[in-house]
Amino acid sequence: NAGVTQTPKFQVLKTGQSMTLQCAQDMNHEYMSWYRQDPGMGLRLIHYSVGAGITDQGEVPNGYNVSRSTTEDFPLRLLSAAPSQTSVYFCASSPGAGTAFFGQGTRLTVV
Amino acid sequence: QQPVQSPQAVILREGEDAVINCSSSKALYSVHWYRQKHGEAPVFLMILLKGGEQKGHEKISASFNEKKQQSSLYLTASQLSYSGTYFCGTPLGSNTGKLIFGQGTTLQVKP
Numbered sequence: 001n002a003g004v005t006q007t008p009k010f011q012v013l014k015t016g017q018s019m020t021l022q023c024a025q026d027m028n029h030e031y032m033s034w035y036r037q038d039p040g041m042g043l044r045l046i047h048y049s050v051g052a053g054i055t056d057q058g059e060v061p062n063g064y065n066v067s068r069s070t071t072e073d074f075p076l077r078l079l080s081a082a083p084s085q086t087s088v089y090f091c092a093s094s095p096g097a098g099t100a101f102f103g104q105g106t107r108l109t110v111v
Numbered sequence: 112q113q114p115v116q117s118p119q120a121v122i123l124r125e126g127e128d129a130v131i132n133c134s135s136s137k138a139l140y141s142v143h144w145y146r147q148k149h150g151e152a153p154v155f156l157m158i159l160l161k162g163g164e165q166k167g168h169e170k171i172s173a174s175f176n177e178k179k180q181q182s183s184l185y186l187t188a189s190q191l192s193y194s195g196t197y198f199c200g201t202p203l204g205s206n207t208g209k210l211i212f213g214q215g216t217t218l219q220v221k222p
Contacts, residue, residue: 033210042113042198042214043153059112059211090152092210100143100200100210102152 002026006091006103013081013110021076021106023091029101031094032074033058034066036087037105043090049074081110112137114199116213123189123220131184131216133199142175142182143200143210146193153198156184186218194220 007022025032033048035058045058049068063085065077074093078085088107094100114135121129133142141160145153157168159175159182170187186193196215203209 035212040214042116043200043212044113045209045211048209056209058209094210098158099155100145100153101155104152 004091004093004101004103006089006106008106009104010107011109013078013108015081015083015110017081019078019081021078021089021091021108023074023076023103024072025074025091025093025101026072027093027095027101028071029093029095030071031096031100032068033092033094033100034064034074034076035090035092036060036085037090038087046076046089078108083110086110112203113211114139114201114213116197116199116216118216119214120217121219123218125191125220125222126188129186129189129218131186131197131199131218133182133184133201133213135180135201137180137203139175139177139180139182139201141202142173144173144182144184145198145200145212146195147198147215148195156197189218189220191220191222194218 004025034046035043044060047066049055090105091103092100117132143158144156147153172185175182196217198212200210200212
């Protein structure tokens with residue numbers, strides 16, 4: 001059972017480039033979320049989804065897009081990368097009100 | 112809207128006790144506690160679903176005071192393995208898919 005899988009683990013982008021961070025879960029969880037983690041800021045919610053076809057904004061959604069076409073996948077798109085988006089990104093899934101399972105994270109650097 | 116954690120950092124010797132507090136200006140529907148070791152993903156510790164609830168896992172326990180909009184995590188007779196950053200999380204509103212976290216409390220246990 002793989003749980004939550006994020007790819008890539010590391011990425012360096014130039015300012016203005018776009019990219020997609022992948023997230024897949026094999027636990028048939030309804031809820032999936034994306035967080036960014038910066039020193040001293042904790043985990044901040046970017047976007048989340050309560051099921052296929054349903055997404056909503058979190059605390060810091062600007063500069064990011066998401067879609068949820070299947071239960072398993074929840075990709076995060078950076079439209080035009082900025083240095084302020086340098087961070088560690090975590091994807092999480094949960095079966096509703098219960099435990100959130102996190103992926104291993106993607107460390108993104110924008111230069 | 113982020114929950115507020117205190118203290119921001121704690122340094123202990125093995126065997127000492129610690130308390131980490133989590134408070135919110137908004138109503139708390141439930142409180143989740145997670146621990147993250149350096150370079151790893153956050154891992155679920157426990158969830159408290161109703162006011163007055165207390166839970167424990169080995170020598171780590173937590174309480175939830177719904178009226179005061181507070182939760183506390185108690186680490187008793189700390190071990191080296193307890194080192195890491197602890198986060199409290201709470202759903203924003205009744206939608207449990209929108210889980211937001213405090214800024215984290217870094218705990219270092221020394222021999």
